[in-house]
Every structure is written in C-alpha cells, then in structure tokens.
Amino acid sequence: MLKSSQLVQQFAKEYAKFTPANFKLERALVVTKLSRYEFEQLRHPGLSKEQLEQKLRNRGTDVEMVLYLHNLHKDFERRIVQSFQNVGCEVKLASRLEFRSSLSKEVMRWADVIVPVGGDGTFLLSAGRASPLFALSQQKTPIVGFNSDPLHSEGRLMLPKYFSENPSDAVSRIKSGDFKWMHRSRVRTTLLGSNGKIPESTDLFRHTEVKMEQVTTQPEVLDPEMASKYKAKMKRILPYLALNEVFIGEHLSARVSHLQLVLDHQDVVNKTKCSGLCVSTGTGSTSWHTSINRITSRDVDALLRSLPNSDSEDVLRLRENTEEIAQRYNQGLLFPPDDPRLCYSIREQICVGVWPSPKTFKERDFVQSVFVKSHCIDANLVIDGSISYPFNDGAKALLEIYPEDALLTIALD
Template sequence: MSGGASRIDTILTKKAHPPFNPRRVLILSKITRYEFEKRFHSEVHEENQLKDLLNSRGSDYNRLLTKHQQHEAYVDKIKSELEKHKIEYRVVQRFDYDDEAVEWADAVMTAGGDGTFLLAASKIKSREKPLIGINTDPQGSEGYMCLMRKLPKERFGSALAQLLEGDFKWIWRQRIRISVTSDRALETPVELHDEQLRRTPSTTRWREERQTRESRIIRGRPSGRRDDSEKKSEMITQQLPVLALNEVFIGESLSSRVSYYELQIDSGKLVKQKSSGITICTGTGSTSWYFNINKLTEQCVKDLIGIIEEKSGVKIPRDKPTLIEDVCLRFNEQLIYDPEAQKLAFAIRDPIFNATFPTTKARGHADQIRVKSRGYDAHLVVDGGVSFHFNDGAEAVMSVHEEDALRTAVFR
C-alpha cells in the first residue's frame, strides 16, 4: 500500500497548481509579413501587382506567401484542438487586441513569435491570467518565450493535452513597473509597430513637439520678464499604463545623437552620463537586447588573450582547441538570469567616459533604477513597442514588484 500511495503522491505533486482549465481562450495572431505588405500597399489591389512590386525590390513574394499560409495553418490547428476540448475561443490581431478582449478570456494564447508574446503581455495586468505563447514559425523564429519553442504544429495537440493534464510548471516572469515624474500629464504613447503601417516615422511626434516648444520660446519674453504661464509647474508622478516584460530603453529618438541623462542605481549618487542610451531589463529580457549589448565575441577574446600574453609575459596554454569558445560561452552565460528573480539588470550603451563624465559601471544589477532626462528629443520605450515622451526634467523610476509578475507555463 505504501508503495502505491507513494506513486500516487508523485503523480499528484507533478501537476501544476493552479491547474490550467480555461473555458475561454483569446488567440492573438501575429500580422505576417505578407499581411503587412498587403496593408502597407493598400493601393495595390491585384495579387500579381503586389508580387511584381515586392520582387522588384528584392523581396521573395512566394516565400512570404508560403510563410503566411503556414502561419494560418498553425492557427487553424490551434482552433481545432481547442474545439476538441470544448474550449471557446476568439482570434484577434493587434488592432483588435484591447482590454475588453483580454477581460473576456480566462487565458491568452499567442500565435506568432516573441514579438507577439510581448504585445500580448502588455495588456495583461492580472498576475492570475496566464499567457501561453505558441511559435507558429519554428524554422524562422527562436520563440524563446513560447511554450513549444521550435516544435512543429503537429505537436500542438499533445502539448495542449499536457497543459490540461497539469503536466507543466508555472513561471511567474517579473516585469518592470515605471513611475514617471514630470510637469505634465502623460501623453498618449506612440505604438511603434502601428506607426509603420501608417507610414509615419517614429520620430515625427518628437519633432512636432520640439517645434511647438521652440515656437513658444521664439514668441517668448520681449521684456525679459516671466509671465504666470511660464512659472515652474507642479511636478506630477504617474505610473505608466504598461509593464515591461523584456526591457525599458531610454535615449534620444535618433540613435546617432548622444543621450544625456542622470542615473541613480539603488540608493547611490545621481551621476551625470552621456551615452547611446540605457537599457534596463528583467531576467526574461536578459536573453535579448541586454545580452547582445554585453556579449563577448570569439574575436574579442582572442585579441584579449594576445594582449594579456604580451603584457604579462605569461603564455596562456592553447592546447585546448575550444578554449576561446569556452571562455566566450562562460562569460555570456553569466549575463542571463532567472526570469522569476526580483531584480533589474542595466546596460549603458557606448558610454562616454572622460574628465567631465568619470568612469562608472557600464552594466550591473539593481533593485531600483532612477533616470533623470537631460534630453532634448528623448523617449522611453517599453519592450520595443510603446514609446513615451521623456525630455529634460522628466524622471523615471524602474522597479520590480511581485504582484506585477506575468503567469506563463513551461514544460518540465
């Protein structure tokens, strides 16, 4: 009896808690490149014309169409498997993905890659509503945040059954809460992916705002006196309506411009800095932009070993052919940390160090990060998709809170 009971206990403890048994699932389907081109070139009505247009600029029309059809077939597979388990579903794309749609569902599934997963996460505020990512392009997309990563659609049926049986583990991915202090109310953020379809450069808004501000200055104070409207405004602190799952980027709208800001790590001093901007990430985001900013290449390691040998007079053994590769791998692995860890990582891009701007840590970890903008045309971007105006005098405080975590699943 005791042996049987032990086996039953093992089975029971293997099941995820709380269980995954949704009645209604919202499927957020990505806009494929083929669909994007169709929308972008809405004036082209004939398929042959679209084909000629894309081929004329070097894009492979047939490949885009095939990829689109494969995605649609995967979405159909998801729908049919949900129907088998009598789970109600709705399919939406980014333009119909709103708070009302999320509220309707017990769970959200994404059909796309990591970008679609990030978009889905931006609308999920509750720690209790699960987000399950399905990579519909296993050959062309890494799908790091997706449940099945690179498995084909033929495996989706068994994967869904595994979820419903509780044979998986919940992961609560930490997210970044952002509080902004400025002398104005929050403006409507720019949805960068939507701007592409509207043919509007992402910097247009900032140029318009800057021109408006310059015109106020030009119309300014002929007598040199300040009127009541120019007196210092009261500062307002507001929490941004989105949480960052991957990272927050702060910098100038045009990457060719130097970003000027003040930075405080935890309770340290507020330090003036110039760089190409700063990226602040979670454990989930530590595999993404943060990783690529900081990673070592084999070329760098090879050059460093040569310099160390030259300066120290000590020959480093080269009998192991994979030495340089192993050093690279070891360094790069330690950049990545647990998605559930309640801490931030930061990376300063191309920092400028000189007599005016002394050397500081270019990367590290923190519980809280404060950035005060000294920018003229700067922005704060959440997960590469939502951009907020962030100019001179505005302050942002980034932190991680347990109640903001996103509930996702991984197979054991």
Template sequence: MGSTCAYRLMNYTVKKNLFNYNKIGFEWWHSHHYSRHYTGFKPKNVVVLTKLTRYEFEKAKAPELSEPELKELLTRRGSDYNTLLYHHNIHKKHEEQVLYELERHQIEAKVVDRFNYKEEDINEADAVITIGGDGTFLLGAVRITKNDKPIIGFNSDPTRSEGYLCLAKKFSSDIGKAFDRLVKGEFRWMYRKRIRITLIGENIYDPPVELHDEQLSKPEYRYIDGLQEQLRNSEPETKEVPQNVRVLPVLGLNEVYIGEKLSARVSYYELSVDNGERVKTKSSGLCLSTGTGSTSWQFNINKLTHQAVANLLVAIKQETGLMIDAQNEELINRITNRFNHSLIFSPELSMMAYTIRDPVSVGTLPKPGEMKPRGFANKVEMKSRCFDAALVIDGGLSFKFNDGTLAIFEMHDDDALKTVVLD
C-alpha cells in the same frame, strides 16, 4: 522558515556576485520550488490573438486587386509573392491546428487579430493564446497588466523566428502534445517580472511615438493599436490642473532604454541605484533589462567576443608571466561562453540588470564614486539632463524624457506576466 532563509540567502548571493556563473543553481531551485503547478489547466474560454501575416497585410492595403495583380505589384516592388503566400499558409495551418486542439478539449475560443484585440475580450476570457512569434506575444502581453491572466504563445513559423517568448519550438510541430500536457498539468507557471515606470515632471502626458516596423511600407502600430484606451485612462482628469506624477500604462517585459534620440549626442543624466547617492553620468544611454530581456539587447551590449577574450589572454600572459596558452581555441571558447552565459538570469527574479552604455570618464580610469557600468538593482532613479531624449519600452513605444524629468523604475509582483513553461 528554513526554505525562506535559504531563499533570502541565495537571492542575496546572486545580487552580491554580479554576473556570477554559479547563480544558475539558484534559478533552478527557485523555478522548481516557487512556480510548480500540479493541477491541469483547462480554461472554459480563451481569446486567440493571431498574427497578421505580410500577405494579409498587403491584401488589406489593396483589396481591389486580384491575385495576379497583387503578385505583379509585389514583384515590381522587389517582394516575392510566392514566398509571402508560402509562409502565410504555414501560419494559417498552425492556426487551424491550435483551434482544432481547443475544440478537442472543449475550450471555447474567440479569434481576433491585432486590430480587434480589445480589453473586454481579455476580461471575459480565462486566458490569452497568441499564434505568431515574439511580436504577436508582446502585443498580447501589453494589454495584460496583472498577474492573474495567463498568456501562452505558439510560434507559428519557427523556421523564420526563434520565438523565445513562445512555447519551445518542438511544440510547433506537435501542438496536440502541448495541449495534452497543459490539460494534464505537466507544466509549471512562470511569472515573468516586468518593469514599472513612474514619471515625475512636466509634459509627462505628451503622447508617445510608435517605433514601427520599417520592413513594412506602412506602419503596423504594434503598441498603439492595443493601448489607446489604456493611454486615455492614464491621462490627468483635468487639463487645467495637470498632474506631475504619472505611472505609465505600459510595463517593460524585455527592456527599457533611455537616452538622446540622436545617437551621436552624449546623454547626460543623474542616476541612483537602490536609493543610493545620485551620480551625474554621461554615456550613450542607459539600458534596464528584465530576466526575460537578458538574452536580448542587454546581452549583446555586454557580451564578450571571441576576439576580445583572445586579446585579453595575450595581455594577461604578458603582464603576469603565467603559462597561458593564449592560442588555445577551446580555452577561448570556454571562457567566452562562460562569461556570456553569466549575463543571463531568470525572468522570475525581481531585479533588473542595468547597463550604462559607453560611459564617459574624464581620465583613463573611473573616478572614486563613479557609477559602475553595469550591475543588478531592485530600484533605479534617473533624472534627465538631456536635450532631446526618449524613454523607449521594449523597442516599440517612445516617451519624451527631457531635462528635469525624473523616472523611477521598479518591479512589483502584481505586474508580473503569467506564462507557461512545458520544458
């Protein structure tokens, strides 16, 4: 009973003191008391989702070309053939090491690429392992809709990507140590909370648009490749009697952005936080973030720059007469880092951070009753008054969200993504 009361009190304190630096202690306590795993992890079989390298992609586009011809083609386009091949080999070497460790621990593995990652493979496996970066991890996670199927990511090329969702970088160079610790149980489970989205209104079954990777001359369709079956299963049973309520088959692991497609146009909508009064709002859109995504877009929207803090200190000194050394670089850095670090919260917390981008206010100061530009919430409702808006999940999948459509954003424990933390 005491632990439960402490948990509720600390959770309330975190939500009350928004962006409070002291919440770090709660996150440590939460992760060490509610997610500890004491037994070894040794699945019988796993499905291994491996990255499609740029080299493989180019080879697949022109299978009739020899290596010299492919090199000439890429050179004419301004691409470096040798660099593509170099990083391809790094990825393949990493893939071989992961497969070797699976075999060493007598774990059966089925290797698939993005085009052959099927729901039946996930259902038959005890776990999913991804080899690539955060993009490959997201592709692997999007097909996992419940919290009983663990996913573990290995960053196959840490020199080119951070791989925040994967195991720590040091395990990329010591894969054997990572597997030894997994088998011995020297890790803890992390349940990354995700955002569930319910749409109510007309045209909610219109097909989504894939926001593909513009770095490639041909779209990869990161989400569509793995979601055709899920999208079909979420369609209404009959075309004659369309349903007006739809729970989207995709969960937001990082963030959900809602706003007008044309960024120069103001987004107009009605917003309600935690069943509060619905407030009419104009802005550049709304960003909802999980703890996982709090280090990403949401962080960059709200972070303070070194210059902004320096200017604030000068203004405070002038207005208050306080003896502040506004030119002290160390002080400016400490304040900047303290504030920015407070924007990050645990992926396991069942709450969302919301940010109203560039809120439009008639006067210089917000009116009484206007929505706070950022905060935490357990539930958010948003009714569109937009002309041509989109609801974008994890920067990859865009659904229409036009005038009259209502979106409900919530978090449920059953939707969490089961992952592993070794550090």
C-alpha cells in the same frame, strides 16, 4: 524590495488554490502575429492581390518567400485553433492590430488563457496587455505561446520547438493540468513631474506613427522625501509593463544620449553620455541585454594576446578554448525570469574627459530601482520595443519591479 526566494513564496501563497490541477481551460484567446504579407496589404489597401504582388516584385521583394511564410503561419494558426477546440475549448481569434483595440479589454475578461501565436514580438504584445498593474489579490490570466515558424525564429518566450510540431500535445497537457506556473517579473515605469500628465505614446508594433489609446492612470502626489530628492511634485504610473526591458535614448541612434541616473535611491547622481540606457528583467536578459554585453571568441583571443605573458604555455592553452570561455561569459549574463532585480546596461558609454561622472560609475550592474533624468534633445522611453513615450530634456522616470506586476505564464519544459 523582496529577494527572489521571497517573491516565489509570496506568489506560492497567492496561488495556493490556483494550482495547475485546478486550472479550468474553457475559453482561449489566440493572438496571432501580423505577417509580412498582411502588413503590405495594410500599407496598400487599394491594390488587388495581383497588383500588390506586382508592386512588391517591382520593388525587389521576394514575393514567393513572403507568401510562403504567410501561408505557413496561417496553416499553423488553424492547427492551434483546432487543437484547443478538440479539447472542448471555445476559441476567439484576434490579430495583433485587433488586440491593440478596445476589444481586447472585453476579451481579456472572457479568456481563461491568452495564446500568442507567432514569435517573441507577438508574445511581448500579449504580455503588455495581460493583467497590467494588478493587485496581488486579483487572479491573472495566464499566457502560453506557440512559435509558428521555429525554422526562422528562436522564439525564446514561446513553448519549446517540439510543441510547434505537436501543438495538440501541449494543449492536452494544459487541459489536464500537466504543467507548471512561471512568474516573470515586469518593469513598472513611473513618470515624475510637476503636473502628473502622461505624454502621448506611439505604437511601434504597427511600424507607423499611430498614437496609442490613452489608458488613464491617476496621478498621485509624491511623498515629501521623494519630492525633495527628485525635485518633483507628482507621479504617474504608465499603464504598460515591460517584460523584457525599458530603453531610453535619442531617437536618432547617431546622436549621443545625455542622461542622469540615481541607483537604489542613493545620494549619488551618475552622469553619462552614451548610446542609450537599457534596463532589463530576467526574461529580457536573453534578449537585448545579452546582445549589448556579450563577447565573442575574438574578444577573448584579443585580450589573451594583450597579456605580457601571451606566449606562455598557460595562455596558449587558454587561446585554444576561446569559444568556450566566451560562451561561459555570455551564459553568466542571464538571470532568472522571476528575479526581482533590474540589470541596467549603458550602451557604448563615453569614457574620456569628464565622462562618466563619477569615474566609478559602472556601465552595468544589478539594482532594485533606477531613476533617470533626461538631458536629451529628441529621445524616447520605449517599453519592450513596442510602446514609445517622448523623453526629452527634464523628463524624469523611476523604473522598479513589484511582485504584483509579474506575468503569469504556463511552462511545459
């Protein structure tokens, strides 16, 4: 597996001629989020505007705020489209639902840049469609995102908040080549089994049990060593790459997830009962990865008070800086977006009796690959909180990062 510096060098060689200065911006695909109001319209297609609003009021929904945020987003969406048109760019607009359809394949080939407008969820959706499973020899379509509501969302994957107020500045810089490429590693998921079949997936972005279109990837015969090690005959790569993380766990969060893990193809089988497994990239380290592993100033204070010398001058001085200590620890959880490593985190691992096995199994660590076998009852393998595959007793998956799978993004900060 390549180290981070080697990964950067490989991409630098690949894009030696595809520099920001040589980037030609002529066609932009703007992918816009589905507002809460639009979502309610989809849920109640037979109602008029007045009937829908009355239904929402009867339910207790703050209709005025829903409409305000919807109009705010639509106004910003129009500003983004106009900004690209002002620099002579042809623009096509697609909603999140349309981007899920087969139309996206044709538009993907047409666009010079993909522009998610909304929040991180819209960016992740776009990333899942952008240059999936490319070879290094193929040019990728870059992505640059705009946060349509920086007052109510962080939008870590989007451009800095300044550009939400000044989108035309960002578009002008992109048009003139005044930006940098950023390559974000993504997780490739390979299912292992006896027949190479991929189970049906579910589109969680629609908030309903809508089955995804099945993108065909050909099954391959496992080499003898892998077949013997993981007791499988075939492998099949899932057609969606994870920019943030892959999560594996029981569908019902109150139920214990029973999993087996093999790290970096070692001979040790690690057995755990927990609330699920989160395997994160550097991009995802600012998201769920940090939420799972972060500590608070209260945690730090409780640890310091538990020390035998808790009343000493040194410890009392540390207790005055618990917020800073917690922030430093949490900052240390982050790692670079182009890092070729994975970081797995076991959520709420059971640590009594025989669990985990072996006792030396770490609840979090950096690895190059993670093999997972399920002993769950009603579990899912979820890619970026968006695409869900059933992952029940006997299901096997291999999670890895490959340089050619990296997402090409535009950075202005």
